Amino acid sequence: MQKNKGVKRIVKAAYYSYKGLSQAVRHEAAFQQEAIAALVLIPVTFWLDVSVVERILLIGSVVLVMIVELLNTGIEAVVDRTGLEHHELSGQAKDMGSAAVMVSIALGFFIWLSILIPTYT
DSSP: OOOOOHHHHHHHHHHHHHHHHHHHHHHOHHHHHHHHHHHHHHHHHHHSOOOHHHHHHHHHHHHHHHHHHHHHHHHHHHHHHHOSSOOHHHHHHHHHHHHHHHHHHHHHHHHHHHHHHHHTO
C-alpha cells in the first residue's frame, strides 16, 4: 500500500479533519455545547479591554477545551468499538478522558477569572 505524500497527503488530512469536526458538531452533545460557548466567548475577548497576550490566553483556553473534547470523543469511540461489555480498563480510559475534559475546563475558568477579576475590579 502506497502512502500519500506531499500535497495529496495534506489534502486528505484536511478532509479527514473536516469529517471529524463535522461528526462532532452533528453527533456529540458535549462538543456542541462547547462550540456554542466558543461562539460566544471568543468574540467577547475582542470586546474586553485586555492585552494581546491575555486575549490569546482567553481564546486558547476555550479552544483547548474543544481539542480535549475531540480527543475524549475519539477515546470513547475506540473503547465502544472494541466491545460493549464492561471492562475495567475500558472504564478507566473513558473516565480519564472525561477527567481530561474537566481539567481543561477548570484551567479555562482559572485563566478567565485570573484575567478578568484584576482587569475589572
